Amino acid sequence: MSAPTSGLVLAIDTAFDACSVAVFDPLRGAMVACASEELGKGHAERLPGMVDAVLAQADTSFGAISRIGATIGPGSFTGIRVCVSAARAYGLALGVPVVGVVTLHAMAEAWRRNRPILAVHDAKRGEVYSMLLSADGEVMAPPSALAPDKLPEWIAQAGGAVDLVGSGAAVALAVLAANRPEADSPTIVSDRSAIDMSTLARLSIDASAQHLPKPLYLRSADAKPPSRRVSLFDAAS
Template sequence: MRAPASGLLLVIDTAFDACSVAVFDPLQGAMVACASEELGKGHAERLPGMVDAVLADAGVAFGAISKVGVTIGPGSFTGIRVGVSAARAYGLALGVPAVGVVTLHAMAEAWRRDRPILAVHDAKRGEVYAMLLSADGAAMVSPIALSPDKLPEWTAEAGGPLDLVGSGAALALAALGADRRGAGASTILSDRSEIDMRTLARLSMAASADQPPKPLYLRSADAKPPTRRISLFETAF
């Protein structure tokens, strides 16, 4: 499709292994251009080139962007820092708002159907990152880091079986199983922690621009202090 000259949304995700960039047209509700690469590491080095390439593929200049959206975590500490720093830098350079979207919210919203849904990412060290959405998409409980065996109590408000998405879905299903008897079974819809860029774009459009995006880590970093030079897009706030 031919992109308009202005009013476009740039969305960035570097919270997990993937490095993803997309240009979205809010008026048409359509993706103009998108690129995603599974990197594991090296997001800071790859992201600027991907942004340039996606804009070129969309056939638009930077000036066509009117808002920047980014996943803010939880997820990879370095990846979150890279994405949030980049979104804020692009927003500042363009003079447009930059907004943040919780990764777990985007994960759950992409799969949400007719019952509560739990997005759960395996955070290692015996914990998961979790967020619970109602069937209508409202956040029932805020994002948290906790042991999987605490999930039954933490999700009790849902009052029945859940849909599950994310790399921690199997851990959640094992923990929830005994507590959901008589009300049907909780169901794993996806066992991957990944971001659908259309969903990220939609949530970014709805997100308030009152405050710039800030990393949502939920716990202290696992990694040792870096021994290499830190790039601009890895600067923490």
């Protein structure tokens, strides 16, 4: 991890079903306050109140925030727009850096141990979103949308057994284990696509703030997004 920033990090995630907010103290390397609700939809309406509540829980204010980190995808098309737009709006209002973190990176990093780890999210329509990290956290294969049967070739550089995390882990296991010796069989460490907010905050500290974050869409939306703006957050997209 790079040198800690002064002030607190506000971390926001609405990329999947959950709406999550956290306040993290880089100097202590610890979470100050966190809240998360499984919503499925309605993130834009719930997020502002949750931010206020978490700041109150942390006994702090917006003035103490020195950096904002947000998940940028892949994930729910609408959820990603909400998260990125909200983070940019808060950053503009507060005059602080805003950084983006790939959901798959946060998923993999939270469970990374002593061997390569593949984050794999069920993207539906016969595809998975995947990203491969090495045992030391380096990106071996960047975020991609691909058919599950392409995974063996796609992660060949891992060279051996990998850990699996995400809603597509079971699908990946079936494909990857088919033609491998038992010693090289993958292991599912989590079958959920969920963001650990402490990991998101830590990755936000290291992320470059040179450019404002943008949504990471690995394919077009499953449904056309609404044309009517539902909140001020969309104005920052």
